[in-house]
Amino acid sequence: MSKRLRNTEVCADCSVPEPRWASVNRGVLICDECCSVHRSLGRHSSQVRHLTHTPWPPTQLQMVQTLYNNGANSIWEHSLLDPASVMSGKRKAMSCVDIYFIRAKYHMLAFVHRMPCREDDSSTAKDLNKQLHSSVRTGNLETCLRLLSLGAQANFFHPEKGNTPLHVAAKAGQVSQAELLTVYGADPGAPDSNGKTPIDYAREAGHHDLADRLVEIQYELTDRLAFYLCGRKPDHKSGQHFIVPQMADSSLDLSELAKAAKKKLQSLSNHLFEELAMDVYDEVDRRETDAVWLATQNHSTLVTEKTVVPFLPVNPEYSSTRNQGRQKLARFNAHEFATLVIDILSDAKRRQQGNSVTSPKDNVELILKSVAIRHCSDSQDNDQPDYDSVASDEDTDQELPSRKGDRTKSLDSDVSDGPITMQEYLDVKNALSVSEAKIQQLMKANNNLSDELRLMQKKASKLEKQSSAPESDYDNTFNDSEMDNSGLCRRGRLRSSGWLGEGNSIPELDDLETESDPTLPSTEDVIRKTEQITKNIQELLRAAQENKHDSFIPCSERIHVAVTEMAALFPKKPRSETVGSSLRLLTSSAYRLQSECRKVVPSDGCPGPDMQLVTQQVIQCAYDIAKAAKQLVTITTKENTN
Known part of the structure; x- marks a missing residue:
């Protein structure tokens, strides 16, 4: 979507005019040079998109523009606005790229407002969450972004109201609030205490465009993977939720290595499959942003090394094993990576429908005409690769020696945890x-x-005594999984x-x-x-x-x-x-x-x-x-x- 820049727009980090990139989750506009630093931080710190060369959902672009125009940058530079900050040596970078300033601003959140220390941190978090839950019914986006920057949770489930902030925003028809919440991880399909989702709330309130947009966000991951390969997205309004391309040169006679890889993917638990899919999504974003970056640079000047993001940056919330697996994705050539993406799309559809594994011809809705698509010119007819399941963020470096040794052999480490x-x-x-x-x-x-269960157990105990069975035969432990x-x-x-x-x-x-x-x-x-x-x-x-x-x-x-x-x-x-x-x-x-x-x-x-x-x-x-x-x-x- 094209966008006309106004002369008043300047980079949020170095103040140069006419920024061409945006950080979606931070609500700021940035220049080419500062964008290169943002990209090196990773999507967990800053999610960058080009204003004119990247396809934008119109309502998401409007959300970012509203935040920028309403001073979202002051959230990330709060302490720098204090006159006392000059005395303490804090300053804002001007007219030049300051890597350390940008890293401190967005990665370490060094300048955001700090809540006063209280003895009961849980009460502070609860207050922030309830403020967010209440604020999203209004159009005051910067207030909600400030609450999120302080630690409010986008998926907070209000114990008294029985729903989440996204339910409230959807019912009120606050489109930009819904966009902001989902950028911070809010789930459009999360049920409230009555089993209704934010999508249901939007439809019942007559906000049908918002409901359709929430459905798109619900399938954002698989939509992005499909668009990367074939330039199309499913028509969710007609009930089509998946597009599974097929390699143009693929054969039904898969190699044993390819069959083993596919079987390994299908055997992953839902939890690990989700993590692998999210990692591939991040790699798709990295490759697409690379392509836009190269297409928009002035090639009469030398592109410096600092603009290069050769693999996914380390996410400190993930284990070192998972970070190594994420970085390994950059080594896949165009053919290998396309095959992995197709396998994930196919298995995501299978898991949704609960179907058994089908042949490569089944459920194919588009054909990938060329492996060497616009994102990468390197194409080889290699067999499909065998890839390892990535570790969950609950895994530790203190694993069983045999398991840790196996993973060390199968996953190469390009960058260690800093x-x-x-x-x-x-x-x-x-x-x-x-x-x-x-x-x-x-x-x-x-x-x-549990109280209801105890009453049932007492009744059962009486029956047991009549049949001379010991009361201890009854398990009085309630299972949360039920x-x-x-x-x-x-x-x-x-x-x-x-x-x-x-x-x-x-x-x-x-x-x-x-x-x-x-x-x-x-x-x-x-x-x-x-x-x-x-x-x-x-x-x-x-x-x-x-x-x-x-x-x-x-x-x-x-x-x-x-x-x-x-x-x-x-x-x-x-x-x-x-x-x-x-x-x-x-x-x-x-x-x-x-x-x-x-x-x-x-x-x-x-x-x-x-x-x-x-x-x-x-x-x-x-x-x-x-x-x-x-x-x-x-x-x-x-x-x-x-």
């Missing part, structure tokens, strides 16, 4: 808080059902978009290969100890931010005590190796944290420590502790509900 920044740790902590809130919501919902959690889990979006058939099992439970471990502590106890660890880590990070290095040692000791108390909840020799590895990461990181914090006290006759390096190592240890605590919360939740 040093963990303070903001990256805080992102993990925020995600953990959200996870805990969801668990608590499920537990509250479980209470009423409860509809109203789309609160990650699988919500896949199920609502039709990827998971009604008869399919739950991916999170599919991944459990063993029976539940009765020796594990209760979820409530683990969450309680995790909250204590998190509060102590927050205190340590505040000390790091304020350069109060004298506080490092007492903070680390409090963290060590909290970690020891949490570890004591678990058996010394847990049945699950995953539990054991998470406990080892938790305790070893706490010991390492103490060791690093002691370095702030210089030894006699030795030069003073490099405080910047010490602080970085302290943050890394804190990140590892939080990561291990999150793993243990996840594991115990799964085990106790199995």
Whole structure:
């Protein structure tokens, strides 16, 4: 979609006129040079699109333009607008690209407004979520973007209202709010407490264009993959939700390697298939943006190395194994990558319909005329590649030796995880808080059902006594897997978009290969100890931010005590190796944290420590502790509900 730029528009980062790119999730316009830095950050930090050379959904472009015109940039530069920032040395880059400024602004969120510290972080998160839930009924986009920047969750399920912010925006006909929420991950197919989706809300309120747009967003992933190969998208209004192209030179006589690869893809759990599909989506975005970048540059000047994004940047929320697999996608040539995309589209359609695997001729709606399409000129007639399933973000580096060795051999590492920044740790902590809130919501919902179950058990007990059967034969444990959690889990979006058939099992439970471990502590106890660890880590990070290095040692000791108390909840020799590895990461990181914090006290006759390096190592240890605590919360939740 073409767009006429106004003379008043300038790059949000360096202030040069006539920016030609936009960051969709940040709501700003940027120039070519700053865009190259945005791309190197990864889509988790900034999602870039060209204003005129990239196809735009009109309502999404309008959303970005509205945010830009209403000062969205001030959200990301909040502290720079404070006159005191000049005295503190903070400044905004002007008329030149400042890589470090852009990275700090969007990746570390160094200049956003910080909420005042409160003892109860869960209450703060709940307040933000409820404010977002209320604000989306209005057209004030920048307010909602500010709340999202502070940590409000786009998929927040309001316990009293029984729905999400997207339900509210859809009912009110707030198209731009719906676009913003879905950019931040809101699920158009998430059911409310009555089983109605935001799409249903929009249709019932007469907002049919918005309802049609929400359906498009629901199938955004598979639509984007199909468009990449054949330049067309399905006609969702007519009930066509998938286009599965076919290789023009493909043969029914697939090689054994190709058959093995296809079988391996089909055998993935829904959870891992979703992750692989999302990674391929990101790679498609990288390749398409590369093509637009090369087509729009002034080739009379040298394109510098900093403009090149040779593979997907590291996402700190993912495991190192998954990041390695994502980077490996860049090595696929045009033929190999097209084959992988087609296989994913075909299997996504199969999983939606619950059909068995069909032959390559079946359900083909378009034919890919040429492998060497506009995105890549390199074409080879190689066999279809064998690709490995990527690890979930719940996997750890402390896997079983045999598993870790196998993955190391099959996945090449181009870039290792970089040093963990303070903001990256805080992102993990925020995600953990959200996870805990969801668990608590499920537990509250479980209470009423548990009461009903106990009444049924009492009646059953009377019958058992009459037949001389012991009462203990009845299991008085309620299984959360039997409860509809109203789309609160990650699988919500896949199920609502039709990827998971009604008869399919739950991916999170599919991944459990063993029976539940009765020796594990209760979820409530683990969450309680995790909250204590998190509060102590927050205190340590505040000390790091304020350069109060004298506080490092007492903070680390409090963290060590909290970690020891949490570890004591678990058996010394847990049945699950995953539990054991998470406990080892938790305790070893706490010991390492103490060791690093002691370095702030210089030894006699030795030069003073490099405080910047010490602080970085302290943050890394804190990140590892939080990561291990999150793993243990996840594991115990799964085990106790199995």
